[in-house]
Amino acid sequence: MIKVKRVEIIANCLDIRTVIKEMEQVGIDGYSVIRGVSGRGKHGKSREESHIDSMTSCYIMAACPVEQAEALIVAVTPLLKRFGGLCLVSDALEVDFE
Amino acid sequence: MIKVKRVEIIANCLDIRTVIKEMEQVGIDGYSVIRGVSGRGKHGKSREESHIDSMTSCYIMAACPVEQAEALIVAVTPLLKRFGGLCLVSDALEVDFE
Amino acid sequence: MIKVKRVEIIANCLDIRTVIKEMEQVGIDGYSVIRGVSGRGKHGKSREESHIDSMTSCYIMAACPVEQAEALIVAVTPLLKRFGGLCLVSDALEVDFE
Amino acid sequence: MYNIWDVMLTNFSSAPVLFFFLGVLAVISKSDLSIPSDVGRGVVIFLMASIGIRAGAEIAQMPGGVLAVLPFALTALLFGITIAAASYFLLVKLLHIDSANAGALAGSFGAVSSATLMVSISLLDSLGITYEKFVPALYPFMDSPAIIMAIFLGKWGIDRQNLARAASDPLAKDMKGNGRKKLGAIIVESLTNSGVYVLLGSLVIGLIVGPERLEREMKFFYWMFRGVLCIFLLEMGILAASRLRELKFVSPLIVPLAILISLAGGTLAVFVGTSLGLSPGGAVVFAALAAGASYVSVPAAMRVSLPEANPSLYLGTALGITFPFNMSIGLPVYLQLAQYLAR
Amino acid sequence: MYNIWDVMLTNFSSAPVLFFFLGVLAVISKSDLSIPSDVGRGVVIFLMASIGIRAGAEIAQMPGGVLAVLPFALTALLFGITIAAASYFLLVKLLHIDSANAGALAGSFGAVSSATLMVSISLLDSLGITYEKFVPALYPFMDSPAIIMAIFLGKWGIDRQNLARAASDPLAKDMKGNGRKKLGAIIVESLTNSGVYVLLGSLVIGLIVGPERLEREMKFFYWMFRGVLCIFLLEMGILAASRLRELKFVSPLIVPLAILISLAGGTLAVFVGTSLGLSPGGAVVFAALAAGASYVSVPAAMRVSLPEANPSLYLGTALGITFPFNMSIGLPVYLQLAQYLAR
Amino acid sequence: MYNIWDVMLTNFSSAPVLFFFLGVLAVISKSDLSIPSDVGRGVVIFLMASIGIRAGAEIAQMPGGVLAVLPFALTALLFGITIAAASYFLLVKLLHIDSANAGALAGSFGAVSSATLMVSISLLDSLGITYEKFVPALYPFMDSPAIIMAIFLGKWGIDRQNLARAASDPLAKDMKGNGRKKLGAIIVESLTNSGVYVLLGSLVIGLIVGPERLEREMKFFYWMFRGVLCIFLLEMGILAASRLRELKFVSPLIVPLAILISLAGGTLAVFVGTSLGLSPGGAVVFAALAAGASYVSVPAAMRVSLPEANPSLYLGTALGITFPFNMSIGLPVYLQLAQYLAR
Numbered sequence A, B, C: 001m002i003k004v005k006r007v008e009i010i011a012n013c014l015d016i017r018t019v020i021k022e023m024e025q026v027g028i029d030g031y032s033v034i035r036g037v038s039g040r041g042k043h044g045k046s047r048e049e050s051h052i053d054s055m056t057s058c059y060i061m062a063a064c065p066v067e068q069a070e071a072l073i074v075a076v077t078p079l080l081k082r083f084g085g086l087c088l089v090s091d092a093l094e095v096d097f098e
Numbered sequence D, E, F: 001m002y003n004i005w006d007v008m009l010t011n012f013s014s015a016p017v018l019f020f021f022l023g024v025l026a027v028i029s030k031s032d033l034s035i036p037s038d039v040g041r042g043v044v045i046f047l048m049a050s051i052g053i054r055a056g057a058e059i060a061q062m063p064g065g066v067l068a069v070l071p072f073a074l075t076a077l078l079f080g081i082t083i084a085a086a087s088y089f090l091l092v093k094l095l096h097i098d099s100a101n102a103g104a105l106a107g108s109f110g111a112v113s114s115a116t117l118m119v120s121i122s123l124l125d126s127l128g129i130t131y132e133k134f135v136p137a138l139y140p141f142m143d144s145p146a147i148i149m150a151i152f153l154g155k156w157g158i159d160r161q162n163l164a165r166a167a168s169d170p171l172a173k174d175m176k177g178n179g180r181k182k183l184g185a186i187i188v189e190s191l192t193n194s195g196v197y198v199l200l201g202s203l204v205i206g207l208i209v210g211p212e213r214l215e216r217e218m219k220f221f222y223w224m225f226r227g228v229l230c231i232f233l234l235e236m237g238i239l240a241a242s243r244l245r246e247l248k249f250v251s252p253l254i255v256p257l258a259i260l261i262s263l264a265g266g267t268l269a270v271f272v273g274t275s276l277g278l279s280p281g282g283a284v285v286f287a288a289l290a291a292g293a294s295y296v297s298v299p300a301a302m303r304v305s306l307p308e309a310n311p312s313l314y315l316g317t318a319l320g321i322t323f324p325f326n327m328s329i330g331l332p333v334y335l336q337l338a339q340y341l342a343r
């Protein structure tokens, strides 16, 4: 079991590509995305269902070492500042199966 | 980074409105919902796919201060008691981008 | 509130049945599944959308006592070794509504 | 006139009904077949729009217009209330089911099953029997009153049964407190429930646009109806089979009683429908409204109003017993009766 | 020639437009109706393929082929640029909107709304008026240039407005640094955006396959168009109504200005289209391209290029104001004008 | 008789095949186009039901009924087994691929590709060539035996290759332990796999209902087939292109070998099919079954039975090499051959 940080980001589906680019730049090469998240935040309610990408949110999760997590947070902060969303960091143990 | 509680609820899709109403009453104004959760619990297996709302579950997550989390738990307990589901609480750090 | 382990597994959708069988064998009788997870890992990118089950990932989560979590980890490790994926374990409190 | 065996054979050997059994078999044989939920929900919207728009287009052509439909709407309302009330007392007296579950089941029996409705239309189409296209649109007039009546009876029963327990239960108390206010909410909710909303909305659209100018859309909605219905019944088969399993913990007497109530409601509907001037086809569709047990609007209403009721019970009964019964035996019987009366 | 009231009546009493209002009402009445997102996205792919393939099949038959379309493509490009530029200056001068938001709004006004386009086609079909099938395919020629022009103006405004603030903002700085490089990326992105990509791709397919051999697919794509459009507009109604709410925080003057710009663009398009030889039907479709405000390609481009702009503003305006206006009033007006000019 | 160049041209300029290339280009040009997964899954259910129901309706009309199909089913079974076995030895001997991967690839080559099957039907339709509608229904008779044969050979190879390693691997051990028991499970699984299940189920429905009474559903299933196939192939193009990339780590010799095996299987199928009395069209559909490489049932079976095999290898080969080859070159060749033999 490896100690990792579990970074969770909820962002507009249009911004996924940007978030992923930031991840790859700080060296994170493992992440998962779930589409079709609805909810409520500072920008009001977002519909769970729409054919227009800019109106739906996505959930992005990465399990990574603490340094990468810290670098990612720095990298996505300006994005969150502009477009809103959520970024949570928590502790987890990753099963080391190799 | 702000210390928050990450409250996760899995409930029948029909009950989302009720859960959200409870959230808003305890002052939680940020939450996310993912539909189409299947699984197994005390009420048996739930199908992952059905056009009938009352047969599918939803995942609701809110990052909030500890007091709100506690109030929410009190508020949703009767609902869980009746209709089943799951409520987990864990610690997380929320990126403070403002 | 009961102290539980929150085991999260991301695996190929074809392997869900196997993972669930392993869960049931170690005595876990509560779990949730979310389909349609995309992402990137050691096997490259997986598409978020495909009608072919073997090309999509699923997210499986179980809140369970620590012993069951440990048994589950042992049980799924060979599967992860072969087909890749992710298994995270973290701490959480489960609301005891009974 | 068709012989009942001919009708049954036609029904059993029609593609939609066979797709239902294909769905049932998928569960039994543990096939990984499932209808993606977005497709399933799209299918329901399509089917409801289809029957709504056809109903509207027909009413637009009727001499009396909307007014001519009013007596039927009133009859539907009375049917909903009566079936719900009769079911409630039968369930309590004969099966000794508790008030909450009796109320929820009674609401389901009184309210409408969209799948039964659609199978009835498809059966008539198969046999080339016409029907009054406005009859399916009576749906909400039977649905909401039945649910409201059932909730009323269920709560009344709970109050009588156990005043003390109800008082100590915060949810029940809360509900009692603003019972009156919630009545309006239940009516609104059952009319804005997505299926009924699309049905009513399409009906109004059909009324406004009228049959001539709907030709293009009608082709789409009418022509695809049978094929889409096959997909819908495939999913209904899967749901019925997986729900039936959950009934094992319940008194087996629910099976004959559910069938009896359904049969009684359907038979009565044929008589009343015929005497109100419906054609045999129209009387069968009306019987389908009365005989079917709801599995969509009822759970939504009951969770809020009779939360003590067990969803497995009423969902299992509506999907696993009443629907298969009507689809395979009930509808042919009602048709036979309607044709007999029409002679 | 049709009287404008007749056209409006036909339009308002056509099923697709009525389904739009059914969607609006669903939000107002708090119905739980929603179009599943996978169905919604499938519907858009279908509709875009449908208009693309028909456009291609027609161009394949035209005497001049692709070359004959070139002057129209150039005109569309000029329209996109002009509407975007004019809107930008009107928004800044009249409403004193900041550069970023003015740029984003101007891009939306100049670019194309697929829903407006489709309603124009459906209106002409309802009235039995023919149109040049290649006109809808001018979409990308108007869309991308408008967006690029708007971004250019928005950035230029930001630079002028506040050089200091822009310099201290890492994102804005970054963008300024490689502004030129990104221009290509924006064009590529607006052409590979799924809707436009399917439209252009299907157009090429239609061109290659040709009308005779497309008969089978055309039946599918053509025949289902109207019905599928009903579902699409049902969702557009839901989106418009839920977006309109968010506009409450914005200067109410945006409403008349958005309508004015739309009306001016549409009217000009009718004049220019007619003078280029388009039939009245073709001129109306061209007007629909010009008058509609984009809500798909614009948010994608603006998030990257003018991230300071508020999405609620341009989405709310495009979906909540411009689209309903064109659907209900604009298109009949353009048709009336086109028919008048054609006399 | 058609010239091969005409056939190729017809094929390449048919809408479904062009939609495949549109999908490929979407990946290359990094378009954000994707077919929503629920729509994709709905499309597969529709297409499988469509070919199943037509097959059933035809068999219902055939003089010999189901019995007349039996010799073809047996032939399909032999083809599946033979292609799987031959491929296995070619892969091991010529390319020195390890037993697990050779087994998985062999299973894929022997089993059936639904997309190839559908393109063959669409090609014949484009050319107006008839075919025996029951041939597509031979699918499961070729699919399951091929997979079982391949697993058997793969395991036998692993056992021989490395007894020690296999013994120390808990999963492999486990599998060896109850290898025999699992054979039945594999057959059941490959018949209850959603696609095959719907195909077989619809076939039975078609048989029961019969062609006259299926008219309404047939219209839906038949008429929409071509259009829906376009959407399906658009997704197949996206999948093929994204999978092909992953093959870069593999011996490039897999490309000619995959093509060779496919061509040999298809050619043999034309000869045998024709000699069994199939029309040229029927022989081509039979060749499509033999020549295509499976990407649906094979991964499911191999993950359980030959878990050491690398999914990227067999998925990449089936989707990225064999399918595009058959779609563009293979099928026209088989048709040419079948027509030549029929003279």
Ligand SMILES: Nc1ncnc2c1ncn2[C@@H]1O[C@H](COP(=O)(O)O)[C@@H](O)[C@H]1O
Pocket (backbone or CB within 6 Å): A010, A011, A037, A038, A039, A040, A041, A042, A043, A044, A045, A046, A057, A083, A084, A085, A086, B029, B030, B031, B032, B033, B061, B062, B063, B064
């Ligand atoms: N505290 C929170 N907990 C959970 N989800 C949140 C929270 N805040 C924001 N979100 C999610 O992020 C989306 C965008 O947030 P915002 O930009 O603040 O409107 C919302 O629609 C929610 O889905």
Ligand SMILES: Nc1ncnc2c1ncn2[C@@H]1O[C@H](COP(=O)(O)O)[C@@H](O)[C@H]1O
Pocket (backbone or CB within 6 Å): B010, B011, B037, B038, B039, B040, B041, B042, B043, B044, B045, B046, B057, B083, B084, B085, B086, C029, C030, C031, C032, C033, C061, C062, C063, C064
């Ligand atoms: N221990 C658990 N871990 C994860 N999910 C659970 C757990 N218990 C229940 N669930 C989820 O909650 C749903 C309803 O639970 P129940 O009412 O207990 O049947 C199940 O179908 C699961 O999706």
Ligand SMILES: Nc1ncnc2c1ncn2[C@@H]1O[C@H](COP(=O)(O)O)[C@@H](O)[C@H]1O
Pocket (backbone or CB within 6 Å): A029, A030, A031, A032, A033, A061, A062, A063, A064, C010, C011, C037, C038, C039, C040, C041, C042, C043, C044, C045, C046, C057, C083, C084, C085, C086
């Ligand atoms: N570190 C990680 N964080 C989040 N998700 C991961 C991570 N590693 C793998 N995954 C997920 O697991 C899937 C399969 O991983 P792999 O087998 O390593 O390619 C990926 O497509 C991701 O969705």
Ligand code: NA
Pocket (backbone or CB within 6 Å): D083, D108, D109, D110, D111, D112, D113, D265, D289, D290, D291, D292, D293, D294
């Ligand atoms: Na009823």
Ligand code: NA
Pocket (backbone or CB within 6 Å): E083, E108, E109, E110, E111, E112, E113, E265, E289, E290, E291, E292, E293, E294
């Ligand atoms: Na415009």
Ligand code: NA
Pocket (backbone or CB within 6 Å): F083, F108, F109, F110, F111, F112, F113, F265, F289, F290, F291, F292, F293, F294
């Ligand atoms: Na094959």
